[in-house]
Structure formats: structure tokens, C-alpha cells
Amino acid sequence: MARIWLDNAFWETPKKEILNAISEEEVDNRQIRQVHKLDKLNEDGTENELFQEVIEYLGMDKIDASSKKRLEKKQAEAELEKQKKLERERAKKLEQLFEYKLETFEIPEIKESKNRLLKSKLRRSKSIPEVNLYAMMIVKDALEDDNTK
Amino acid sequence: MTTPSKGFVIVASRNQNFYVYAVNLIESIKDWYPEAQICLVTEERFIDERADEADQIIFCTDHYRAKLWGMSQSPYDVTMYVDADMDCEHEDIAKVWDELGDRDLVFHELTPERGKYYAIREFKYNNRMEQFTLCGGVCLYNSANPLVREFMEEWFELFNKQHNNMWQPEGFDHEQFHKDLKHFDQTTLWYMTEKMEKYKDLKVGIFHDDIRWNYFTQYAYEGLHSIEGKPPILRHYSGSLQKDKLIV
Numbered sequence: 001m002a003r004i005w006l007d008n009a010f011w012e013t014p015k016k017e018i019l020n021a022i023s024e025e026e027v028d029n030r031q032i033r034q035v036h037k038l039d040k041l042n043e044d045g046t047e048n049e050l051f052q053e054v055i056e057y058l059g060m061d062k063i064d065a066s067s068k069k070r071l072e073k074k075q076a077e078a079e080l081e082k083q084k085k086l087e088r089e090r091a092k093k094l095e096q097l098f099e100y101k102l103e104t105f106e107i108p109e110i111k112e113s114k115n116r117l118l119k120s121k122l123r124r125s126k127s128i129p130e131v132n133l134y135a136m137m138i139v140k141d142a143l144e145d146d147n148t149k
Numbered sequence: 150m151t152t153p154s155k156g157f158v159i160v161a162s163r164n165q166n167f168y169v170y171a172v173n174l175i176e177s178i179k180d181w182y183p184e185a186q187i188c189l190v191t192e193e194r195f196i197d198e199r200a201d202e203a204d205q206i207i208f209c210t211d212h213y214r215a216k217l218w219g220m221s222q223s224p225y226d227v228t229m230y231v232d233a234d235m236d237c238e239h240e241d242i243a244k245v246w247d248e249l250g251d252r253d254l255v256f257h258e259l260t261p262e263r264g265k266y267y268a269i270r271e272f273k274y275n276n277r278m279e280q281f282t283l284c285g286g287v288c289l290y291n292s293a294n295p296l297v298r299e300f301m302e303e304w305f306e307l308f309n310k311q312h313n314n315m316w317q318p319e320g321f322d323h324e325q326f327h328k329d330l331k332h333f334d335q336t337t338l339w340y341m342t343e344k345m346e347k348y349k350d351l352k353v354g355i356f357h358d359d360i361r362w363n364y365f366t367q368y369a370y371e372g373l374h375s376i377e378g379k380p381p382i383l384r385h386y387s388g389s390l391q392k393d394k395l396i397v
Contacts, residue, residue, distance in 0.1 A: 084372050091369035095389035098236060102169055102396050112198060120180040123173070123236075 005057045010067040012037065019063070021054045100128055104135050109142040153226035153293055155246050156186035156204070161195065161233045162215035166392050168195040171233040175202045178231075182243040190219030214308055214334055216285075221301035226293035231383060232286045234390055239382040241361070248289055248362075252352040253297050254342075255289040257363035258282060266367045266388065269329050272336075273322040281335050283342065283353070286363040286385055300341065300348055308337040318344065 002025070009021035019038045024031065038051040055063070101123060105111060113119060115138060122134035157178060161171035168191055175187050179202065189203035192211055200206055205224050209215040220230050229245050248255055259282050264270040271280050291297050310316035311331050317323070318340050321330065330336040342353050356362045360373060364381030367388050368374075375381070 084370075087372050088370045091366050094369075094384075095366050095386060098386055099390065099396075102173060105173060106169070106396055116176075116179075119176065123177055123180060 003053075005054050007058055007062055008066050008070075009054055009058055009063050010070045011063065016040070019051055019054055021058075097125075097128065097131070101125070101131055104131055107135065107139070109139045110135060113138050113142055115141050154186070154224070155227040156188055156223070156225035156229070158188050158190060158219055158223050158225075158228050158230045159203075159233055160190040160209065160216045160219035160230075162190075162192050162209050162219075163211045163213065164392060165195060166390070166394075166396055167233045168192075169396055170235075170386075170390070172199040172202065174231060174233055174235055174237065177237040178242055181237055181240045185243070186225065188224055190215065190222060213312070214305065217301070217305035217308055217334055220288065220290075221298065221305055223290075223292045223301075226291075228290050228292040230285075230288045230290070232385060232387065234387050234392070235286070235363075235383045235385045237382065238384055239361075239380055241379075241382045245289060245362075245382075248356050249291060250354075252354040253291045253294055254300070254351060254353045255356055256283040256285065256353070257287055257359045258355045259284045262371070262373060263365075263368065265371075266365055269333065269335075272330055273325055275320045279339070279343075281339050283335070283338055284363060285334060285338060286365075286387070287356075287383060289356070296348070296351060300351065304334065304337055304341060307341070308334045311337055320344075 004024050006022040006024065009019060012018035012020050017040045019036075019040075021036050021038060022033060023036060024033050026032070036050065036054075038054065039048055040051050042048050104122065105119075110119070110122075118134055118138045118141060122131055122138065125131040125134060157175075159171045159174055161167035171189060171191065175189065178185050178187060186204045187202070188205040188207060189200060190207045190209050191200070193208045196206070207219065207222050207224075209218055212218060216230075216232075220228070223230075227246055227249060259267055259270060259280075261270075267281070267284070269281070271278050273279070290301070292301075307316055314327075314331070317326050317331070326336075341348055342351070358375050358377050358379065360368065361375050361379055361382045363383060363385050365385045365387060
């Protein structure tokens, strides 16, 4: 069987000087599949025959198309990974914020406060500074209550 | 015909932190649903002024799974059990009762994609691989149905026996049962819902868009979201809280 090239070959660089391609051929009744990373030129500056073979076999358009497809897939994967990382960071922050709120609710003036509105605001706070703000308001409210008694 | 009573059951035992989580959960439910009836099942030693937020209080022991006992003690006709280490974040909490429909028990589902956040999902039974599919972090149940009551009582009793090496149903792999399964009430739940003749007529289901009713914070690590794109109703902090460390 003559050597064939799979049509998922792609350019490794924008200048199209390195080509990544997979060949298949039968050698001694065994099917051999091989991944190649091919430079356009050999070390001595002459043309790399294998590189040319792939271009002739698949054609530039096909390689350009699969390179574009691969790049888009990689970009989508990177974007998804970035989103996942952001989600993980957000979730971690939320977990820390929840622990911080529980700790804040253990402050005696807050623990004993019957000001449901402010306590609810504290519970719904989206950040530590916001928690601190409502915590201060609850403590102030408790102190004012004490003063009026 | 009288309207069935509806309320939440929250259990906090053994560890003071769970009482703190439970109080927060009660208040957070009432933030969004002021008319909610809530029964706190806890140990007498934990009680302080914050317990006033609960509408009913039932005292329990420091049993490892007082949760199951508490579920069987619900004072309501329709009950929503919620793990104490959760936080209510959405007004849809008031719509929880609509989820029951004609079913007896409604759970959150342990799907393959959520499986990595649970201690165990797959196990051997009669030399076949089986899977836990129900997660007991939340459970909506028809507590007016005597068979459901019996189910809850037996869940607690059988779990006790299972945990104390007094009960291992045939079919489980003995070694795996003792190493991985006997510590979980989920094992008992699976056996009762899947294998016990007595409970075969109970209608067991899953919440619609169930992720919203038991949103483990770790779900966000993998970008798992509501099928309808809606925010969580109950967020579960089970995997992130340092339960044995003093909060203050």
C-alpha cells in the first residue's frame, strides 16, 4: 500500500514552515501510523521532500482548512478552560465568604440582634467589605438599643 | 378537607457547628419565605436565643445520623428535609411544595457528572455494578402517608444496624460493604428503594431542575448549572466547611 496522509494535517506556525501530519502505510503486512512534524526546509537549506509530499497529497486548501478548524477548536477549549477557572475561583471565594459570614454572625451583638432586615442584608452580602458594613450597622443598632434602655 | 401542613425539617446534632449552620439556614429560608414553618431537631445543649427562629423544636440525641431520626419525626404532613450546612438563596424556595406532585419522596439526583463530588457512587451487588442515584442532602416527602413515615423510621433503624455490623443485606460484596458502604445512609436508602418489597409502591422521584435544590459549591468548579439557567435555591457547603474546627 502506498503511503497516505490523513486529512487532518495542520500548520504548526502562521508562516506555514512547520507541518504536522499523520501518515499511514503498510510495511511487511503491518499497518504503520506515524505522526510527523515536518520542517519546510532541511538543515542544509534544501526542500524537505516529505513536506512537499504532504502538500501535494492533501493540497494547501485542505491543510489551511484543517488548520483553521483546529485553531478554532483550541481557542474554544482555552476559552472554556478560562471560564471554568473563573467559576472555580468564584466558587472558592463564595465558600470563604460563607465561612466569614458564619464567623461574623457569632459576634455577640449580631448573634443576639433581632434586626431581621440588617441580618438578612448581611447574609445576602456579596463581599467581605459588604459583610463588614452590615455587621457594623447591626452592632451600632444594638448599642443604640442599649443606650435607649 | 383540611389543608395539609407543610414545613421544613433541619437537623443539627453532635457538633456545635451544625447548630450554627442550622440557625443560619433557618434564617436564610425565612429571609426569602417569611411564612415558612421550620422544625429544628437538635440537642438541648446547643440551644440559645437563636433557636427562637424555629417554629418547632424537637430534641434529639448526639447520634451520628440523628438526621434520619429527625426526618421520621416531622410535625408536618408534607416535609422538606434540608441538610443544615446549606444556605437558601432564592425566593423559589416557597415553591418547593409544588415539586411533590403525586409522589411520596423527591430527591436530588446523583448523576455521573456529579459523581466525583460524592464519596462513592458505584458498588457491586450480586456481582453486577450498581449505582447510587439518590442524594439525601434534601428530601421532600409526603409525611402524611403512613408508609412514608414507616420508611423514614426504618431508614434510621436499618442504618443503625448497618453501621453497627448488625445488618448486611444479601447481594452486597462483603469486603466492599464493610470498607466503603456501611458508613453511608445512602446504602440503606438504595436498598430500601430498590430491593425492599414493602416499599416498592412508594413513588420516588427527582426534583425538576434538581441542581437548584442542592447546589454543592463544588458543582461550580466544573461549571455544572441549572438546566433552565436559573440560580441555585439551596446552596450546599458540605465539601468546603471545616466542620470540626470552631467557628469562633
